Amino acid sequence: MLHAIQEEFGYIPREAEPVIAEALNLSRAEVHGVITFYHDFRREPAGRHVLKICRAEACQSMGSEANAHRLLERLGLDWGGTTADGRITIEAVYCLGLCATAPSALLDGEPVGRLDAASLESLAMEAA
């Protein structure tokens, strides 16, 4: 249900909480608790594009952290941040199961592997 709401709106609006609680006969606190427990559910709208960069060990062994920090610096963002023009959101993800073609990322659900600093940057900058 929460997945479906996020699919529709891109995030889970605060106003949805009492509606879900009512429909499922739960307290609003329970619904709020579930939404905030999971990393996937956003409380704010994301940018037009979402780039999820893997930060787990296998990608780290291939230099993912340095590449990611360079990109975040260039965009002036922290993890989870969205550019001021609403173009792109950069999120952390812990393992995409693409550990033999590391470092990897997911741009709007499409997987990309064997990234280096330059290709990660062009991936993020060219998504219009």
Next chain:
Amino acid sequence: MKIFVPRDMAAVAVGADRVAAAIEAEARARNIPVSIVRNGSRGLFWLEPLVEVTTASGRIGYGPLSEADVPSLFEQRFFDGAPHPKCLGHVDKIPFLARQARFTFGRAGVIDPLSLDDYRHHGGFKGLESALSLGGVGIIAAVKESGLRGRGGAGFPTGIKWETVARTPASQKYIVCNADEGDSGTFADRLIMEADPFMLIEGMTIAGIGVGATKGYIYLRSEYPFAIRMMQQAIGIARHAGYLGASIDGSGAAFDIEVRVGAGAYVCGEETSLLDSLEGKRGQVRAKPPLPAIRGLFGRPTVINNTITLASVSFIMAEGAKAYAEIGYGRSRGTMPVQLAGNVKFGGLFECAFGVTLGELVNDIGGGTHSGRPVRAVQAGGPLGAYFPPALFDTPYDYEAFAKKDGLIGHGGLVVFDDTVDMAKMARFAMKFCAIESCGKCTPCRIGAVRGTETFDKIIAGIEPERNLALVRDLCETMKFGSLCALGGFTPYPVLSALDHFPEDFATPPLRHAAE
């Protein structure tokens, strides 16, 4: 003529879709009739995108390809298996593949994952047939005889778990497949679901018949969008063909499966937190007992097994428990799909009998590092597994042997690091990861991991390193013995192994500088 281009998520990540499109366009331009089969991956990821063609003498591979290679492939008539700079010869004879014992992954990359005919043609549903004729008692006896242990990481004997569920009376029982493969460096579950989804359906159905459960759930992580689509399609096809539903294959036994998608919480790979998540709650760990086998999903007796475990059952029932138990090492019977990942030259899935040494896996099979620099550390068993130095490379791959070296096999992942790795940073990361992913139920994990991260920050900054290192060791004791589940309980493995095997990385900054 048939051309195989993988649809696997890792293959697509390195351009398999573009290669498939280029082959299609080139074939059309040259007026050559081809049919492109989107198979799963063989698990030889350093060769992806790996394209295969069928010839009279077997399948010939080409890789790693990019769309730029496609015109010359057609020029050389690759579709007849002709030589080309990217030609790899017979795929079955590539040493990495030829050296494996592909029990569970025999069909991976060979078949069209959504073709029931392909599946049946390659031995599919043979296990189900034999299970239906054996019945519940016979199935459980066979699984026990095979010596199969849970492949999620805990290594608990599968047959005993099933027997407990079978013996617990209830009006409704469940089979839950744990496909929340969150460990870094692992992709075996993903490969099963993307390359051979009917095998998992078959394994879960056998489990259902074995314990008297009529409903199964696959808890699948949201980070695996390809596997989610594939499993949903495969379940629809199986249901339509009568392999799921009110009467499986006309036997009168009922079983059906539903996919439930996770939401990015690592801890939900822990079985009791997975069950809470499946029930629509926060994925918080439950205290055991009661065991899930007695009171599991919605309070009912539940078999909860890892994807590899359930998939292995298809092989065991098809080929016999003996064939499986015959190979292995000590109490670790059968095969393990070892996943070579990270900074490794030949990264991929290597299914073999237990007993091979860690060094053989990393150096002989994995070919050492991708960077060409010396191997410094290997993390075995995911983010909660120990870092092994090359000095311990003679350790045989076996649950007990790894435990003796204060490590674990876990879900079969091996992440290789070269000599540029900073082990103090990796130890800090282990604590940080635990802090991010803690479900918050027990104190040692929720608070301990946060304090552990802070203490490592002090150590890295050179603030009272000796005192703070002693503090970290003490904290690890508390987490190890005081945590409710493996997240807090096993975080000490990577931390302590980093401290014990790589002490030079934790020295104060001036010393570290001198050591370099």
